[in-house]
Amino acid sequence: GAGVSQSPSNKVTEKGKDVELRCDPISGHTALYWYRQSLGQGLEFLIYFQGNSAPDKSGLPSDRFSAERTGGSVSTLTIQRTQQEDSAVYLCASSLYRRTDTQYFGPGTRLTVL
Amino acid sequence: DAKTTQPPSMDCAEGRAANLPCNHSTISGNEYVYWYRQIHSQGPQYIIHGLKNNETNEMASLIITEDRKSSTLILPHATLRDTAVYYCIVRVEYTGNQFYFGTGTSLTVIP
Numbered sequence: 001g002a003g004v005s006q007s008p009s010n011k012v013t014e015k016g017k018d019v020e021l022r023c024d025p026i027s028g029h030t031a032l033y034w035y036r037q038s039l040g041q042g043l044e045f046l047i048y049f050q051g052n053s054a055p056d057k058s059g060l061p062s063d064r065f066s067a068e069r070t071g072g073s074v075s076t077l078t079i080q081r082t083q084q085e086d087s088a089v090y091l092c093a094s095s096l097y098r099r100t101d102t103q104y105f106g107p108g109t110r111l112t113v114l
Numbered sequence: 115d116a117k118t119t120q121p122p123s124m125d126c127a128e129g130r131a132a133n134l135p136c137n138h139s140t141i142s143g144n145e146y147v148y149w150y151r152q153i154h155s156q157g158p159q160y161i162i163h164g165l166k167n168n169e170t171n172e173m174a175s176l177i178i179t180e181d182r183k184s185s186t187l188i189l190p191h192a193t194l195r196d197t198a199v200y201y202c203i204v205r206v207e208y209t210g211n212q213f214y215f216g217t218g219t220s221l222t223v224i225p
Contacts, residue, residue, distance in 0.1 A: 004157075033212060043158070045212035059212070091157050093213075101207040102148070105157035 002026065004106035006092050012112045013082055021077045021109045025094030032075050033093040033103060034067060043091065049075060082113045118202045123220040126196075132189040134219050136202030139183045144206050147178060148213065149187045151198040158201065158215070161187065192223045 005024045013019050025032050034046040045059040049069045060066070064082075069075040079086055089110050093103040119137040126132040138147065148163040162169055162176045164185075169176040175188040189196055201218040 035212070042217060043213075043215040045214075048212060056212075093157075101205075102160050102163065103213060104160060108157050 004092055004094050004104055006090075006106040006109050008109060009107065010110045010112075012114065014114050015084060016081055018078065018080045019082055019111065021079075021090050021111070023075045023077070023092030023094075023106060025073060025075070025092070026096075026104060027073075029094035029096050029104075030072065031095045031101075031103075032069060033095075034075070034077050035091045035093065036088040037091060037108075038088045046077070046090075079111075082111075084113045087111055087113045118204055118216055120200075120202050120216065120219045122217065123222070125222050125224055126189075126192045128194060128223050128225050129191055132187075132192040132196065132221060132223070134187040134189075134200050134202075134221065135184065136186070137184045138202070138204045141182050141204050142206075145204045146207055147176065147182075147185050148203040148205060149174070149176065150201045150203065150213070150215070151196075152201070152218075153195075153198040161200075192221075194223050194225065197221060197223045 004026055007022045032049040035043045037043050047054055047060055047067050048056040051072050052069050064080045067077045089108040091105055091108045093105045095101055095103045146163050146165050149161040150158040152158045162171055162174050164176045164178055178185045199218040199220050201215045203213050
């Protein structure tokens with residue numbers, strides 16, 4: 001079946017602009033996670049959704065970062081007034097949660113802030 | 115979630131078994147052992163997970179010691195496409211927690 005998809009695959013933006021990154025989880029998966037990975041670094045947790053609510057926003061690095069999820073499906077991660085240090089690969093994962101907690105990852109969005 | 119320790123890098127000859135170790139000496143009774151891998155420029159890929167019994171699937175086998183303080187991921191016949199960073203993670207299920215990806219083991223399969 002279809003896996004987790006993310007769009008765009010690559011995004012180049014200028015410092016100070018806002019960007020939106022989209023994640024389509026596996027159909028029926030109730031839990032959704034956002035991570036980011038800077039070049040040569042490990043994965044950094046950003047936020048977790050269970051349904052449309054986000055019980056854990058602890059990983060968002062600043063108030064420029066926000067995320068929402070609607071209809072228990074698609075999620076959007078928004079970064080306002082982008083900075084060069086925001087450059088990274090942003091990864092989304094989903095899990096069925098009730099039957100298995102295994103997270104399945106999408107291919108990521110590579111964000112470059114010039 | 116318990117901390118894991120993995121060697122930073124390993125080599126394996128193509129066609130041979132790759133045995134990747136992981137130490138998790140502080141694991142608690144309700145924590146599962148997960149393995150993921152990340153091939154360059156791709157998202158992490160789930161491989162296998164287990165609690166205390168050995169597990170096998172089409173990708174790999176997971177051997178967990180009786181005291182659960184360590185485990186080994188076995189790729190029975192490594193191919194060049196198995197070159198990746200392999201992450202061992204221990205985690206309590208159904209807590210909604212993130213997966214803590216450490217630095218992992220960079221496996222290079224050599225022709």
